[in-house]
Amino acid sequence: MATSVGSIANATTTKTPSSTSSSAARIADNFDQFLQLLTTQLKNQSPLDPLDTNQFTQQLVQFASVEQQIKTNDNLSSLLIANKTQNISNAMGFVGATVTADGTTTALSNGSAAWSLNAPRSGAATITIKDAKGNQVFATTTALSAGDQTFNWNGIGSNGQKVSDGQYTIVVAAKDGANQTMTVKSEIAGVVDSVDVSGDTPILKIGSVSLPMTSVKSISR
Helix, strand or coil: CHHHHHHHHHHHHHCCCCCHHHHHHHHHHHHHHHHHHHHHHHHHCECCECCCHHHHHHHHHHHHHHHHHHHHHHHHHHHHHHHHHHHHHHHHCCCCCEEEEECCEEEECCCCEEEEEEECCCEEEEEEEECCCCCEEEEEEEEECCEEEEEEECCECCCCCECCCEEEEEEEEEEECCCCEECCEEEEEEECCEEECCCCCCEEEECCEEEEHHHEEEEEC
């Protein structure tokens, strides 16, 4: 009989539940069986061979621990749902707003695309523009001043032909006045058209460009 009690305890703690609600139901059923078996054993134990109370105590603690774990999982699930709902609500507030975010890819629309650049020192840079497939469509050299500045592109490729609207990525290779390589940060800006909430984290849509909310640095209307 003692083996049956132990097997119930072990089955409860090692079995992986399909859901916390069904797990809680099985815990209750198994715990009732455990108590019935435990009571029967205590009533019918042999005076010459008494049952080990330490074992029963350990099994009771084991059941209590599993039950507490299930309750904890329920609470965590509720918190995750609440957090996701809050994130969605916050993300919807971005629709129609102009945001600035870290990034190198922006949309060319009606022959206009712009990037905000930040150079640590003055110098010069070779700027390359690539299309969504990674093909180079435009390149130029320009002087950079220390601090923030804007690079505007009119959508005319290196061949003198106008390229189609879409996503384009800027690559900046810069050197300062001492001919030392320096890193130039780039930002993009645009009006948020919609929000994709199908994943765990809402994604802002600026035309065909996708931005995670965490990359947003400023918002204005």
